[in-house]
Amino acid sequence: MAEDQKVDMDWCFSQPKIELHAHLNGSIRNSTLLELAKVLGENNVIDFADVEDVILKDDRSLVETFKLFDLIHILTTDHATVTRITKEVVEDFASENIVYLELRTTPKKNEAIGMTKRSYMEAVIKGLRAVDSVDVSLVPFDEDSITSLVSPSINCLEKDKRRKIYVRLLLSIDRRETTEAAMETVLLALAMKKMGVVGIDLSGNPIVGEWSSFLPPLTFAKEQGLCITLHCGEVYNPKEVHDMLDFQPQRIGHAICLGDEEWKKLKSYSIPVEICLTSNVRTGCVPFINDHHFVDLYKANHPIVLCTDDTGVFSTSLSREYLLAASTFGLDRAEMVKLAADAIEFVFADDGVKNALRQIFTSAKFGALESSDCVAKTCSSRIHLRLQFMDVNCNEVSALRYLLDRSSDLVGGVFCTVSNRSESCAREFNVKQVDFSSFIP
Numbered sequence: 001m002a003e004d005q006k007v008d009m010d011w012c013f014s015q016p017k018i019e020l021h022a023h024l025n026g027s028i029r030n031s032t033l034l035e036l037a038k039v040l041g042e043n044n045v046i047d048f049a050d051v052e053d054v055i056l057k058d059d060r061s062l063v064e065t066f067k068l069f070d071l072i073h074i075l076t077t078d079h080a081t082v083t084r085i086t087k088e089v090v091e092d093f094a095s096e097n098i099v100y101l102e103l104r105t106t107p108k109k110n111e112a113i114g115m116t117k118r119s120y121m122e123a124v125i126k127g128l129r130a131v132d133s134v135d136v137s138l139v140p141f142d143e144d145s146i147t148s149l150v151s152p153s154i155n156c157l158e159k160d161k162r163r164k165i166y167v168r169l170l171l172s173i174d175r176r177e178t179t180e181a182a183m184e185t186v187l188l189a190l191a192m193k194k195m196g197v198v199g200i201d202l203s204g205n206p207i208v209g210e211w212s213s214f215l216p217p218l219t220f221a222k223e224q225g226l227c228i229t230l231h232c233g234e235v236y237n238p239k240e241v242h243d244m245l246d247f248q249p250q251r252i253g254h255a256i257c258l259g260d261e262e263w264k265k266l267k268s269y270s271i272p273v274e275i276c277l278t279s280n281v282r283t284g285c286v287p288f289i290n291d292h293h294f295v296d297l298y299k300a301n302h303p304i305v306l307c308t309d310d311t312g313v314f315s316t317s318l319s320r321e322y323l324l325a326a327s328t329f330g331l332d333r334a335e336m337v338k339l340a341a342d343a344i345e346f347v348f349a350d351d352g353v354k355n356a357l358r359q360i361f362t363s364a365k366f367g368a369l370e371s372s373d374c375v376a377k378t379c380s381s382r383i384h385l386r387l388q389f390m391d392v393n394c395n396e397v398s399a400l401r402y403l404l405d406r407s408s409d410l411v412g413g414v415f416c417t418v419s420n421r422s423e424s425c426a427r428e429f430n431v432k433q434v435d436f437s438s439f440i441p
């Protein structure tokens with residue numbers, strides 16, 4: 001592999017990435033867990049000394065991993081904590097250049113403190129609104145410019161310096177839940193569609209619960225336009241795997257314990273698989289990373305997306321997962337860029353968001369232009385130069401998409417510098433909202 005194609009941690013970190021399989025509770029910072037555990041220890045709810053080591057440890061055994069999950073369950077039972085961890089988790093993902101995040105969580109009830117599934121999710125939304133290190137876009141693309149969760153106090157210049165992360169929510173049905181409880185989650189997801197909820201996940205202990213009991217609510221969810229992803233094949237259960245695949249969810253997670261017949265079916269349906277390398281090895285589902293089914297699916301050109309599952313519990317990050325995949329399976333930068341960008345096709349967001357993501361990946365690929373409408377207003381010659389650069393180095397359509405997305409009243413300037421051929425491309429991309437009259441040459 002050529003030296004300039006080698007993948008290292010800095011490179012993985014710098015690349016735009018898409019995270020589609022992340023559990024809120026599994027992604028909590030260790031420092032936050034420690035702080036919450038200390039408080040519960042002081043209140044004699046838990047023995048802090050008993051859990052401190054497990055929280056601080058990076059390389060947890062399977063037993064310790066489950067001990068941590070149990071602890072998280074105790075620590076995250078009030079609205080304020082749910083809000084706090086949501087804010088922190090989104091900020092952490094954004095800090096390593098995740099540009100689109102689908103965060104999943106199981107809406108919980110806690111009658112003792114008046115928590116309902118609805119109020120739990122409202123606490124999650126509150127956390128998203130509290131994010132201040134990055135702009136969070138939670139709504140359909142068309143409404144984004146009006147209702148993006150951007151502080152109104154941010155002026156134009158500040159806004160341009162800020163990064164943006166698209167966040168969508170998946171409500172998880174826990175396999176311990178009854179059909180009725182699962183249906184309640186689906187109805188909640190439907191009621192919260194305008195707040196960024198796009199789908200339903202089925203998760204939890206894979207040896208608990210029957211697929212048949214989740215089928216009615218999941219079928220209803222699908223009929224109502226929610227997207228579905230299922231934790232599938234975490235344990236050997238061919239009947240369930242066949243039934244899950246025949247349901248044809250939009251994606252599945254893990255897909256580890258599949259026999260030949262199930263592999264054939266998975267590939268024939270071409271259902272995208274969320275691959276969580278570290279999680280699969282740490283939980284012992286895949287004994288050795290080199291034997292991971294990533295290789296088989298990758299070579300078969302099956303749709304896959306690298307994900308983290310639980311960054312906190314498994315002490316990983318999406319950048320680390322990228323590095324692990326590249327170093328274990330010998331992928332170079334170009335292959336990793338393609339793998340990352342392919343994930344756009346599997347997100348549960350609308351086409352507007354997918355187009356925006358395509359622009360982000362295109363611009364990263366071709367030199368990460370840092371165009372901004374503020375800069376453009378004050379320095380049209382700089383924009384001119386940039387366009388020429390784009391014109392030479394990548395196709396004009398991508399260049400226009402990129403610029404139009406960031407341009408409001410400067411697009412006249414863009415038109416001054418590009419050919420008639422590009423002008424027709426611009427029309428194609430809906431620039432009707434652009435106020436050409438305000439452009440001053």
Ligand SMILES: [Zn+2]
Nearest residue numbers: 023203253309
């Ligand atoms: Zn998972």
